[in-house]
Amino acid sequence: MGLSKRMICCRRDLIGNGLQLISEWYPNLRRIVVFGTSENGLLSVSSKCEMLQELELNCCGDMSLKGISGCRNLQVLKLIGCVDGFYNSVVSDIGLTILARGCRRLVKLELCGCEGSYDGIKAIGQCCQMLEELTICDHRMDGGWLAALSFCENLKTLRLQSCKSVDSSPGLLEHLGSCPTLEELHVQRCQMRDKQAVEALFLVCKTVREIVLQNCWRLEDGAFAAASICRRVRLLSLEGCSLLTTGGLESVILNWKELQRLTVISSNNIKDSEITPDLATLFSVLKELKWRPDSRSLLSTGLAGSGVGNKGGRFFKGLKS
Template sequence: MPYSPETRSKRRVSCPEVNWFNNQAPFSHVVFKMQLQSLSPENDIVPRKSLTITTDPFSLLSDQLLLHILSKLPYSHHATTSLVCKRWMHLHGRLVQSVKLVDWDFLESGRLIRRFPNLTDIDLVRACVRLPNNSAIWLSHKFLSIQLDSRFLSGGFVSGDDLLPPDVIDEGLRIVAEGCPNLRKLVLIGASEKGLSSVATECLTLQELELHYCTDLSLRGISGCQNLQILKLIGSVCELYNSVISDIGLTILAQGCRRLVKLELCGCEGSYDGIKAIGQCCQMLEELTLCDHRMDGGWLSALSFCGNLKTLKLQSCKIIDASPGSDQHLGSCPTLETLHLQRCQMRDKQSTRALFLVCEAVREIVLLDCWGLEDETFGIATICRRLKSLSLEGCSLLTVEGLDSVVHSWKELQSLRVVSCNNIKDSEVTPALATLFSVLKELKWRPDSRSLLSSSLEETGMGKKGGKFFKRA
């Protein structure tokens, strides 16, 4: 019968003449295997089960290979990709290493460890605070952010009754310690000695610990953290919560954590004895930060026991040292490289002088938003004769005269940064100071928002001798 379109329409179609798959490239390997089997004399008939084609191409990939692929996705896509299927959710959980827990039940039920088995960084602070989640009052602090009700107690917005019971927190820490043996960083609030001991025993790789609202005796629990290198103790936070860490706690800390490299004390009490114990026991300590400290007078002289200290930071300190004592008993830190002061009161000339004497070997000074720093007080900094870098920001009382008298005493000065010091004027810059600018390797000169280097300064050739490291704003 002659072939025609009408005849074709009447014929029974035994095999569809449509393209099942628009893109046949992924199936070329499957088709090739089927052809080999049909040509083999041993397999004249191909079993049905060998022709099974899966609808999920990712099922052909091993977990390790798919995990490697998912790890290459941007972090913002992890949440959506975890919803594809149970397998992807499980693999996504293995990629997560850092969490901030909000619901304590998620930890107690064991779901946290099952969902994220490879955690190395856990923050439990928000989950330990029992405050209303539906409140319209939200308090954000540099240490934590929580929702509050309208009440205010004498000790602050958060009291001991607002935290989970100590035994509940201890049980949660036990679950974390047993489920996350590779934990490296932990943030806690209201932890007791028992809970911290379980972490110290099980998490041998713990390197960084941040403790809020803790007491002296609770610090005995971290004595077993043999590899702890970074510790942040937050005792009292103004208008938020109040707890006491004194010389007793600092001594316990010093004797138990001898491998500390960085230590930050926020709102902690103490004195000469506590800082001395830290300096004598923690001989690897390189960075010490004191924020809003409540130290007794004379603590500055204990810094001389920190034989390997390289960086000293003071933040939000109302007074540096109420009674530093005589210059003969202050001592010094010969290894100190950086002195960083931020939002500190520097009106007391005696304590400022004591600080610069202890830090006379420093190579870099950073003064950021320090109140009361006038020309006479700043002139004390000439004690630091080996200074190479100076950064001033937000020092509104300082003038060009005060700056000029100090920077010329630093023969090794290479870098100068002056930002938002509104009392320093371009028109008052002396020729001698302009000449000094021209030999600096790095200069950032913006004492106020309107300040631009005048033409008289540009004619001195500023920046030409500094080479490629010179920066001019």
């Protein structure tokens, strides 16, 4: 064994010993953050801290996750496998399946830098039937993982953050299924140049009531058009979507008969001058409109006292004539 590996093992043992002491001193512990521990260290926590509800694991690989199998009351778990430039622990389908079978009462799960695939996400969906919120950040997952989200039958919120791709190979759309109870989709700082992957994402999330897209790189009109399938949307928030145009926005939101709230910020290709009468009519009946696509927008300064939210607000009368 090389020097660096011996140092890592020594560090994990030291952390494990520390966790044993903590679990003995604080058996009523509710929340803990752990970096780079061993299976034994986590076993001491799961066996002695029966009230533990929130756990954050950093730099822990597949086998370490065997230690959390006894956390029967765990409800919130943040699992960080790989962080570029800091540490590189492998969390694959093996680890995801271990945590799924051991932590069946999870309500919120965040996976950062994990390598799983369809099988790992499927195991989580089938075993963690109370799961309501899933966050996937900077994933390294194999193509086809999106299809497994349909097994998360009680999922209400899905967040994708800082992902280099959504799904490299989502497969045929007719085989994807959907999350029947999903209400919110948040996509932040993700690469969305792959039209097929974006279409698959919106199809899986077609029941959502809220869509928030923030700083989504390469999101163009063609890909955003797939959001038309989400017929129940009540809130749409766009920020930093610089390639999306006014026409691309209009082609989608005019199909959403239940839309009540719209936010458009820092999306420079969406312009006041391109607002059509149909779009103006929609604006006039919204309950809430935040419109600042660029620094030159006149609409944002003209909204005060314009009657937005009351059908036929006077700001829009000129546009409708």
